[in-house]
Amino acid sequence: MMTTDIIQKVNERIEDQTELFASLSEQVWSYAELSFAEQKSADLLIKAFVKKGFSIEKDLAGLRTSFVASYGSGEPVIAILGEYDALAGLSQKKDSAVHDPIIQNGSGHGCGHNLLGVGSLAAAFSVKDYIAQHHLAGTIRFYGCPAEERGNGKAYMAREGCFKDVDAAFSWHPGSVNVVRQTSSNAVIEARFSFDGVSAHAAALPELGRSALDAVELMNVGANYLREHMPDKARIHYAVTDTGGSSPNVVPSHAEVRYLVRSPKPGDVRTLFERVIDVAHGAALMTETKMSYKIEGGCHNLIPNTALHQVMLGYMKNIGVPEISKRDLEFIQAIYDSLGENEKKHALSQLNQDQKAAIASKPIEDWIIPLPEKDTFMEGSTDVSDVSWNVPTAQCMTATWAFGTVPHTWQVVAQGTQSYALNAALFAGKTIACTAIQTLTDSELLAKAKQEFKERLSGKKYNCLIPEEITPPGK
Secondary structure (H helix, E strand, O other), X not given: OOOHHHHHHHHHHHHHOHHHHHHHHHHHHHHOOOOOOOHHHHHHHHHHHHHHOOEEEEOHHHOOOOEEEEEEEOOOEEEEEEEOOOEOOOOOOOOOOOOOOOOOOOOEOOXXXXXXXXXXXXXXXXXXXXXXXHOOOEEEEEEEEOOOOOOOHHHHHHHOOOOOOOOEEEEEEEEOOEEEOOEEEOEEEEEEEEEEOEOOXXXXXXXXXXXXXXXXXXXXXXXXXXXXXXXXXXXXXXXXXXXXXXXXXXXXXXXXXXXXXXXXXXXXXXXXXXXXHHHHHHHHHHHOOEEEEEEEEEEOOOOOOHHHHHHHHHHHHHHOOOOOOHHHHHHHHHHHHHOOHHHHHHHHOOOOHHHHHHHHHOOOOOOEOOOOOOOEEEOOOOOHHHHHOOOOEEEEEEEOOOOOOOOOOHHHHHOOOOHHHHHHHHHHHHHHHHHHHHHHHOHHHHHHHHHHHHHHHOOOOOOOOOOOOOOOOOO
């Protein structure tokens, strides 16, 4: 049962440390480190946990920038997930509502992971204080999880059993809505396909050349035709990462392309990926080149947990959406004005008339979306899914961004150090902390969540989509 005592204590603990959380978040934002290379960000958060009295374990599953911060002893064991990796090509100055990179083609926190990591840290701090004050049995863990954006760090951690003794896990994500994420998602396999041919003078002796770039292009054409014959919710995306050179008068002897293959279930994505491999073999056959591929990441579909989500939503409603200051609203309006008309139109199409009227006067969502009657579906993918296949997992999202802000854009980076973004991150932290404390102290809730988890899996076992022989970069 929800208690005002939990809400009051969590709110006080987090509000008292707002300056610390703001500093940590802005420092991670400034580092803007890419997947598998988040060393300064991880070290910063580790130092904060050590100062708070947590014990630290580093380098989980061969990930150099992973860690676990733990406090307490015994069961239940509650996990809170944090991320801190940025995205390439999204450098952007703070406090600017126009595209203005700090470093041309530099990296930036285009998915708000500086906020994600620190919001989760705030939750873990608060749960630790509650355990200590009430002399509770149980353990709180913060999992520092690298490489969500590319490489699926949590999948490596799950594959190596890092969550095997966890009873429940919690996470959140920045966004433009306030919602508990009662959703499934696409499973995904990421792979790099390499083609090797024979170089030649493209004018004098073209018959001697075997173009690796032709093979890449033919593979992409074949994948385009494959899209007509795959499940509706499945997705195939690609990016050519090596064209083999810049001279059109040289037949490229080497070229590479990276693919993301998505489908709603792990078995489905494996099947679809095998078909993509066949397309690659066909392209190699047509061009008399040699093809090889390497899986570079993969994650399962999300398994939501209604029992935990109902409690999480209750706390979210009782804590309440943070107020927006006049100064914040001016910047929010400037960001909203910077969006394209297509982005605005798409975002507004999701709202009812009353909500549209509210956005017209204040372009940030200040309401909480109800829990859906049925699970929703997210076409994208997240490595939180691999945790959710191993332990009951609950997530929320809070409005850290102006309405209509598209993830993985410079507008997200520009908002990453704003006070309203931090307040929304701490709103998520408070919600997670309260839900985690109740799960820690309410054996009936935990039993209910575990029973639902068992029923949803219905006997299916977790089998990581990243093969055992694939190790994280730098291991």
